[in-house]
Structure formats: C-alpha cells, structure tokens
Amino acid sequence: MDNAFSSSLFVQSLVAPDTRDLAGEWVSKRQRGKGSRWVLDTSLSPADLYIYLKARFGPPNGVMMILRAPHSDNFIQWHYTLKSGISDFEILGLNTRTEFMISEYDNLGENDWSALVAEIKRDFKRYGPKLKEVRKHLEHWRLFYNPYYRLKEIVRRCSGELAEIIGQSFELPVDPPAFPKIYTSAQEGLAEDFSEFSTKIQAIADRYRRVQEVSTSLRLICPVWAEAFVNFIIFALCREEIKKDRRIYRDFITKDIDVRIKLLHINCVGFKKPIDTSHQKFKSFHSLMNERNDLLHGNIDPNKLGYETVYFDGTIPLFTEPQGLARNSLGVSLVGIEPDETLKRVDIVHSFVDFTLGHLERPYEESLTLILDRRDLGWRAETNRIGVLFSDSIAEGFGR
Numbered sequence: 001m002d003n004a005f006s007s008s009l010f011v012q013s014l015v016a017p018d019t020r021d022l023a024g025e026w027v028s029k030r031q032r033g034k035g036s037r038w039v040l041d042t043s044l045s046p047a048d049l050y051i052y053l054k055a056r057f058g059p060p061n062g063v064m065m066i067l068r069a070p071h072s073d074n075f076i077q078w079h080y081t082l083k084s085g086i087s088d089f090e091i092l093g094l095n096t097r098t099e100f101m102i103s104e105y106d107n108l109g110e111n112d113w114s115a116l117v118a119e120i121k122r123d124f125k126r127y128g129p130k131l132k133e134v135r136k137h138l139e140h141w142r143l144f145y146n147p148y149y150r151l152k153e154i155v156r157r158c159s160g161e162l163a164e165i166i167g168q169s170f171e172l173p174v175d176p177p178a179f180p181k182i183y184t185s186a187q188e189g190l191a192e193d194f195s196e197f198s199t200k201i202q203a204i205a206d207r208y209r210r211v212q213e214v215s216t217s218l219r220l221i222c223p224v225w226a227e228a229f230v231n232f233i234i235f236a237l238c239r240e241e242i243k244k245d246r247r248i249y250r251d252f253i254t255k256d257i258d259v260r261i262k263l264l265h266i267n268c269v270g271f272k273k274p275i276d277t278s279h280q281k282f283k284s285f286h287s288l289m290n291e292r293n294d295l296l297h298g299n300i301d302p303n304k305l306g307y308e309t310v311y312f313d314g315t316i317p318l319f320t321e322p323q324g325l326a327r328n329s330l331g332v333s334l335v336g337i338e339p340d341e342t343l344k345r346v347d348i349v350h351s352f353v354d355f356t357l358g359h360l361e362r363p364y365e366e367s368l369t370l371i372l373d374r375r376d377l378g379w380r381a382e383t384n385r386i387g388v389l390f391s392d393s394i395a396e397g398f399g400r
Helices: 007-012 019-027 046-057 110-136 147-166 186-191 194-237 246-253 257-267 280-296 325-329 339-357 362-372
Strands: 035-039 076-084 087-094 098-103 142-145 310-313 316-319 376-380 385-387
Touching: 007 110, 046 076, 046 087, 046 110, 142 147, 147 194, 147 339, 194 246, 194 257, 194 280, 194 339, 194 362, 246 257, 257 280, 280 339, 339 362
Parallel strands: none
Antiparallel strands: 035 098, 076 087, 087 098, 142 376, 310 316, 376 385
16 A cells, blocks of 8 residues: 555544444454554644544444443543554543554654644534534542641651651650760760761651651641531532532631531531530540641740740849750650650541541531542532542553
C-alpha cells in the first residue's frame, strides 16, 4: 500500500468492526504490519474524544472491553478498534493517558499525529446532535481532595516522627540530656575533646529544635483536623432541606463547634441517638478545641507558658530550681508544647472520631468510615452525592 499518511482520508474512512470479529482476529493471532504509537497530548480532551467516538461508532468495541470489569478499577478503561483499509487504529483509554496505535504506518511523526487530532476535531461538526445526546447521558462528577484525609495523614506522619524522636536515648522534656563534663579539673579539662563535645551538643540541640517544630505543628493541626471531621459529617449527612437553603446551611456550619455537634442528630441523617456530650471523650475533645484560640492567635499567658519562679534581692537573681546549660538553653524551649502531651491530643481526636461514628446507624457508619479514609472523592452536584470513584491505587503500565 502507499505508505503516505493522509489524516483526512484516514479519519473519513474509519469503520468500527464487531467486537466478536475482532476477538476472532485476536484468537487467530492475525499478524499486523509494523505501526506507530503515540500518547494523546493536551490538544484534545480524552472525554471529548470518547464522546466523539461513541457518537460516531457506538460503544467501545475493542477486545479489551471483554476483559474490563464493570467498575472503575481497571487498567484499561475503554478501548476502540477502528479500521481504515488494512490499517488498524487502536485507541486505548488508560488511567493516566490515552494511547493511539496505527498499524501499517511505522514512521508517523509528531506532525502526523497533530494533523490526525486536528482532523478528528474538525469532524466533530458532522456529529453535533449525536455528541450532545451522548454528553447528556454522562454522569457529571467533580473530583475533590478530601481535607480530612490530608490532615489525618499529616498528623500520622508528624506524630510518628515525634514518637520516634522522644523514644531515642533521652526523654523530653522531663530529663534534659546529660551534657559531657567539660572542666571538672585541670587534668580532665585538658583531656576533653571539645570538638566531639560540640558535635554532641549540636546533635542534641537539633533534635530539640525538631521536636519543637513537630510538636508545635501538631498542636496547631489537631483542632483543625478535629473540626474538619465534624464539617465532613455535616457535608456528607446534612438533610436535603438544609443543604438546599444556603443561608440555613451556612448558619449551621459556622456555629460554635459544640453547638454543631449537639445539632448533628437533628440536622443530619443517620444518627441513631444524640451525641453524648456528658461523656469524657466529648469533654476532652471540647477542651482541645478551647485551646486552639491561644495557639492560632499566639495569645500570651504567663501562667500557661511559665516554667520557673525567680526572686531578686536587688539585682541578685535567686532561682527556685537548679540551673544548668541543658535546662536553660533547651529544656525550657518545649514549655507549653510538651511532646508527650501533644501525642495525647492526637489520641483525643482519634477517640472523638470513633466515639462520634459510634452514634451513627450501622450503614451510615460504614459508608462514612469508607469515604473518610479516601484521599480523592467525587461530588455529583445534581444529586448532592459523594462517591468513591477510584481505588486507592491506580493500575498503570507501558506495553512494548
């Protein structure tokens, strides 16, 4: 055949064979001539391409559709096999890309593929009404990033790092690290390797600083993470009549956190009983939330941040506790953000989440638990519905 590729003739002559015939070719291992392969670029939306193909040729007819499972957890999501003369045109819709493969043309370059895409787009106008009909029957979902999951993962990583650091060779901040002796006598002082001593001090100081950073971050994030959980419940389970009235919904979502929680069983579906606000898990959670104003606004309270009493006799300071380089330079840096207490706050949020979910009827508890632990979720505005559209892992690969 003439190996000169004409995108116009190629597109206009395309036909879609029956899947059974294609399967027969596959079973008989029909040999194809060498071809070219290309990954669709940004010049054409994969969705627009699929809609065009379905409007012109009907549902996907490629043999991979026989193997496709009836859900979105597939390696190949859709597959068309079209023919132009003796040339086969394979279009594969994978999870992260759309591949084109054309047999009998083994030297197609970027210009040829660009011309092919341009010709397909020009052909849209011939199928305008059918394109609209296909598009009309598609479900419209909006993927969004789950804020609760993001915060939970940040807390998981930070709390793991914090627990690892304070579980090392010294305890923080109860027992500041014992510093090597420098000069207890002239002879010992001469023997002391000051370089080694400085290295040890620097390593300890670095660990204290990292604990300070991680513990402070967790103290700030935990209340936000807890509120994200409450707001997620409201978003997922709020009654339709409240969701549809933006002013009422806004009023609900901006109430004080304890009021929101007390209204959950009234304004949301799925609750088998009101949240027990007399329970210690709720009280611990509420105390955690009350702390956040001081943290978020940088409020100064000497009583909360104080670490020692000192007296003065004129200009002479009199300390009530023994002084030391380790304590003065490092130990006090963790006042108000003690790592062991910080980790307790992480546990408070975990306990409150489980406690609240336990107030839901079983089907709602199971559904909410599922979507809370997914990073990517789908939102269908027409039905006010949240959906898990894809699995946590995406199958992908490259053929040879």
